[in-house]
Amino acid sequence: MVDVLIIGSGGAGLTAALSAQEAGASVLVVGKSYPTNSQTSMAQGGINAALGNVGEDHVSSHIADTIKSAHGLCDEEMVRQMCADAPKTIEWLENLGVPFSRFDVRGLTSDDKSLSELSSAGLTPAIKTVAQRQMGGASAKRACYAQDYTGLKILHTLYDTCLKENIDFLDEHYLLNLIVKDDVVKGATFLDIRTGEVLQIDAKSVVMATGGYASLYHGNTTNAYGSTGDGVAAVLRAGGAVSDMEFIQFHPTALKHSAILISESARGEGGYLVNEKGERFVDELKPRDEVARAIFAQMQEGQRVFLDVRHLGEEKLMELLPQEMELCKIHEHVDPATDLIPIKPVAHYSMGGIDVDYALEVTGIKGCFAVGECSNAKVHGANRLGGNSLLEIIAFGKFAGENAYKHSIYASSKPAEPTQKEKDTLEIEKLFSQEKRASFYPYRELLGNLFYEKVGIVRENKQLHAALEEVIEMQVAQKTMGIADKSPTNNQNLIDFLEFKNALLLAPTIISAAITRDESRGAHYKLGFESENEAFKQHIVLQWKRES
Amino acid sequence: MQIKILRSETNSHQLYTLPAGEIPLLNALTYIKETQDASLTFSAGCRASVCGTCAVRVNGREELSCSYKVKPGDLIEPLQYHPVLRDLKVDKHKAKETLLKSTAWLHESQEASLTHDDEKFTEKQTDCILCDSCYSACPVYAVNPDFLGPFALTRAYRYTSDKREGDAKTIIDNIQSNGVWDCTLCGECTAVCPKGIDPKMDITMLRGSSLQHGHSDPSFAQQSFGTLDFGGGGGFGFDPNAGF
Numbered sequence: 001m002v003d004v005l006i007i008g009s010g011g012a013g014l015t016a017a018l019s020a021q022e023a024g025a026s027v028l029v030v031g032k033s034y035p036t037n038s039q040t041s042m043a044q045g046g047i048n049a050a051l052g053n054v055g056e057d058h059v060s061s062h063i064a065d066t067i068k069s070a071h072g073l074c075d076e077e078m079v080r081q082m083c084a085d086a087p088k089t090i091e092w093l094e095n096l097g098v099p100f101s102r103f104d105v106r107g108l109t110s111d112d113k114s115l116s117e118l119s120s121a122g123l124t125p126a127i128k129t130v131a132q133r134q135m136g137g138a139s140a141k142r143a144c145y146a147q148d149y150t151g152l153k154i155l156h157t158l159y160d161t162c163l164k165e166n167i168d169f170l171d172e173h174y175l176l177n178l179i180v181k182d183d184v185v186k187g188a189t190f191l192d193i194r195t196g197e198v199l200q201i202d203a204k205s206v207v208m209a210t211g212g213y214a215s216l217y218h219g220n221t222t223n224a225y226g227s228t229g230d231g232v233a234a235v236l237r238a239g240g241a242v243s244d245m246e247f248i249q250f251h252p253t254a255l256k257h258s259a260i261l262i263s264e265s266a267r268g269e270g271g272y273l274v275n276e277k278g279e280r281f282v283d284e285l286k287p288r289d290e291v292a293r294a295i296f297a298q299m300q301e302g303q304r305v306f307l308d309v310r311h312l313g314e315e316k317l318m319e320l321l322p323q324e325m326e327l328c329k330i331h332e333h334v335d336p337a338t339d340l341i342p343i344k345p346v347a348h349y350s351m352g353g354i355d356v357d358y359a360l361e362v363t364g365i366k367g368c369f370a371v372g373e374c375s376n377a378k379v380h381g382a383n384r385l386g387g388n389s390l391l392e393i394i395a396f397g398k399f400a401g402e403n404a405y406k407h408s409i410y411a412s413s414k415p416a417e418p419t420q421k422e423k424d425t426l427e428i429e430k431l432f433s434q435e436k437r438a439s440f441y442p443y444r445e446l447l448g449n450l451f452y453e454k455v456g457i458v459r460e461n462k463q464l465h466a467a468l469e470e471v472i473e474m475q476v477a478q479k480t481m482g483i484a485d486k487s488p489t490n491n492q493n494l495i496d497f498l499e500f501k502n503a504l505l506l507a508p509t510i511i512s513a514a515i516t517r518d519e520s521r522g523a524h525y526k527l528g529f530e531s532e533n534e535a536f537k538q539h540i541v542l543q544w545k546r547e548s
Numbered sequence: 549m550q551i552k553i554l555r556s557e558t559n560s561h562q563l564y565t566l567p568a569g570e571i572p573l574l575n576a577l578t579y580i581k582e583t584q585d586a587s588l589t590f591s592a593g594c595r596a597s598v599c600g601t602c603a604v605r606v607n608g609r610e611e612l613s614c615s616y617k618v619k620p621g622d623l624i625e626p627l628q629y630h631p632v633l634r635d636l637k638v639d640k641h642k643a644k645e646t647l648l649k650s651t652a653w654l655h656e657s658q659e660a661s662l663t664h665d666d667e668k669f670t671e672k673q674t675d676c677i678l679c680d681s682c683y684s685a686c687p688v689y690a691v692n693p694d695f696l697g698p699f700a701l702t703r704a705y706r707y708t709s710d711k712r713e714g715d716a717k718t719i720i721d722n723i724q725s726n727g728v729w730d731c732t733l734c735g736e737c738t739a740v741c742p743k744g745i746d747p748k749m750d751i752t753m754l755r756g757s758s759l760q761h762g763h764s765d766p767s768f769a770q771q772s773f774g775t776l777d778f779g780g781g782g783g784f785g786f787d788p789n790a791g792f
Binding site: 033034036037038039041042094095096097099100101102103104105124125126128129131146147149152153156160161163164171194224225226258260261323326327330331439441442483484485487489490491492493 | 572581582583586587589590591592593594595596597598599600601615633634637640641644647648651652653654655657659660661662663664665666667670671674675676677678703706707710712713
C-alpha cells in the first residue's frame with residue numbers, strides 16, 4: 001500500500017509527488033499518458049508572482065487583481081495564500097533549474113529597495129533577473145515566463161527533478177474509479193491501457209491532479225484531447241462534491257480553424273484585436289471574459305476578427321513568441337510578422353471542478369485531495385487571470401502533497417475489498433461483449449458543438465434548457481453506443497469512449513448550474529440577466545445522492 | 549487522396565482514402581479512426597507541437613503528426629528503435645531511461661544570477677518536447693541499443709551549461725559510457741527535430757567539456773596509446789622520454 005497515490009502526471013501531480021515524498025511519504029504517480037505529455041505543456045504566457053522585477057508590484061496588488069477578476073466568487077483566504085506563496089514558488093522553480101526568460105539587471109545595487117525586500121523575505125536575489133510580462137487584468141508586469149513555453153519548461157524541469165528524486169511512475173493507466181469506504185478514500189481502480197487489465201491500487205491518501213474538462217467543447221477548445229474531466233467525474237461517482245461547474249473560461253484568441261491557442265502574452269506584448277474594417281473594438285488587456293465577449297459580439301455582427309501583431313516586428317516576435325509564429329504558419333498559413341491572424345474565442349479552462357476545503361481535501365471524501373485545474377480551490381472564482389493557473393498548480397501542488405502526506409500518517413493501512421475492481425472489470429468486459437454498437441465519435445463532436453453554441457460565451461435560459469434536453473437524449477442514446485475495436489490491449493477506441501462517457505456525465509452539471517445562475521458574473525454571461533445579482537454571490541455545489 | 553499506414557497486427561501497409569485537401573496528418577488519422585477504422589491506433593495530445601506525443605515516421609522521416617501536412621501516397625510508420633505496442637503507438641520507456649542514465653537534471657543548485665545571454669545560451673535546448681524523433685532517427689541505435697542518444701545528451705548539455713549547476717562534473721562523468729563518444733556526428737537528429745534543436749552540436753560541446761574534465765575519446769586513446777610504437781619509426785611520433 002502506497003502512502004500517497006497521485007492521479008495525473010501534469011505540473012500539479014509532479015509537484016505534489018515531489019512535496020509528498022520530501023515530507024516522507026511513499027509516492028506513486030499514475031497517469032493515462034507519459035508525464036511530459038500533459039496539458040501543462042501547453043501553458044504559454046507565464047506564472048504570476050509579485051516580484052516587482054519590472055516596475056513596482058506588491059503581493060497585495062496580486063491579491064487585489066485576482067479577487068477583482070473572480071467577481072466575488074473566490075475565497076479570499078485561498079487567494080491570499082496562493083499569491084503570498086508566489087515569490088517562494090518562483091524561487092523553488094529557480095532552484096530546480098527552470099530556464100526562465102531573463103532581463104539584464106543594470107545598476108541594481110545591494111541597497112536597492114526591492115532587493116532588500118527580497119532578502120528580508122528570505123528569498124534569493126537570483127530571482128531578481130527573472131523577466132516579467134504584462135497579462136490581462138494585472139495591475140503590473142507580474143507574469144514570469146520562459147518565452148512562450150512557460151508551461152513546457154516548468155513541466156520538463158519538474159520531470160527531470162522527479163527522475164532525480166526517484167519518483168515512482170505508472171504510465172498509461174487510465175483512472176476508472178475511486179475506492180471510497182465510509183466516506184474515506186482507500187485507493188483507486190485503473191485500466192492498464194497496454195494490457196487491458198483492471199487493477200486496484202491501495203493508498204492511504206489520494207491526490208487528484210487530473211486536469212480540467214474543457215475538452216467537453218470538442219473541436220472548440222484549446223485543450224488537448226484528453227482534458228475530459230476524468231477525475232472530476234470519478235469524484236462525483238464516488239460521492240464527492242463538485243462546484244462552480246458553469247464557469248468555463250473562453251480564451252479570446254485561438255486560431256480560427258484549428259482552435260489552437262495564441263497566448264495572451266501576444267496582447268500583453270502589445271498586440272491589437274481588430275475587425276475586418278481594421279478597427280480596434282476593445283481594450284485588449286481587459287480580463288479574458290470581457291475580451292472574449294467583445295470578440296463574440298463582433299462575430300455576431302458578421303465581422304471576422306483578427307489578432308494584429310505586425311507592428312511588433314519580426315525580431316521581437318521571434319524573441320517573445322517563437323512558438324506562436326510557428327503555429328500560425330502551420331495551422332493558419334499566415335505569417336504574423338506580415339499578416340493578420342484570424343482568431344475566435346474557444347473554451348480554454350474550467351474554473352470549477354472538484355469542491356475542496358482549505359486543506360484541498362475533497363468535500364465528501366476524506367483523505368482525497370484535489371489540485372490544479374480539476375479542483376475548485378476557489379482562487380479563480382468566476383474568471384481566472386492569465387498566469388494564475390501555473391501558479392496554482394505549483395503553489396497548491398506542494399500544499400496538496402504535504403497535506404496528503406499528513407493524512408496518510410494516521411490513515412488505516414487496511415486495504416479495501418476488491419469490490420470496486422470486480423465491478424469495473426465486469427463493466428469493461430461488458431463493453432467488449434456488446435455487439436453492433438453505434439459509434440460515439442459523431443456524438444463527441446455533436447456534444448462539443450452543442451456546448452459551444454448553447455453553453456458558450458453568451459448564454460440564454462431557453463438555449464440552456466434545449467441543451468440539457470439534448471444531453472439527456474444523448475445519455476439515453478449512450479446505452480446504444482460502444483466500441484468497434486475489440487482488441488483487449490492498447491485499445492485507444494475504448495479509452496476515447498470512457499473519456500466521452502466522463503464528459504457526458506459532467507455535461508448536465510455544467511448546464512444545470514448555468515440554468516440556476518440567473519445572473520451574469522465573470523465567464524458566465526446570460527441574456528436577460530446581464531448584471532451581477534448579490535443573491536447569486538455563492539458557489540453552486542453539486543453532489544450525487546447516496547444510493548440507499 | 550490515399551495514404552498507407554503500417555499496421556502491426558498484419559505487419560503490412562494498409563491503404564486509406566482521405567478527402568482531398570491540406571490537413572495535418574493527425575487530423576487524417578483521427579478522421580480514419582472516427583469514420584473508417586476504429587482499430588487504427590496512434591498517440592495524440594495537444595495538436596499544437598508541444599506535448600511530444602504524436603511523432604511518427606512519414607516516408608522514412610520523423611514528423612509530428614499534428615504539424616505534418618499529409619500528401620497523397622504518404623507512407624506512415626511508427627518510430628524506429630521503440631518497441632511497437634500497436635500500429636503507430638510505441639513504448640517510450642526504454643528511450644526515457646536514457647534521461648535517468650545521463651542524470652540530466654540539476655545536481656547541486658548553486659546561487660547564480662542569470663542574465664539574458666545565459667537564457668539565450670540554452671534556450672533552444674530547453675524547447676525539447678521529448679517527442680523521441682531524434683532517438684528514432686539516430687543510426688547508432690542500429691548497432692548500440694544502449695546509446696544515451698540525442699535528446700538525453702542535449703538535456704545533459706543544458707544542465708552542464710547552466711550556471712546554477714554546482715556539479716556539472718557528475719553529469720559529464722555519467723555520459724562517457726555509451727554517451728558522447730559513441731555519436732557519429734551524422735546530424736540525423738538535428739535534421740528531424742521539430743523544435744530546431746541541434747543535438748549534434750550539443751554533443752560536440754559535451755566532448756569539449758569531457759576533455760576539460762579529464763576524460764578522453766576512448767577510440768582516440770586506443771589509436772594513440774594502444775600500440776607501443778613510439779619513437780623507432782620513420783620520423784614522426786614522439787619520444788616519450790624526450791623531455792615533454
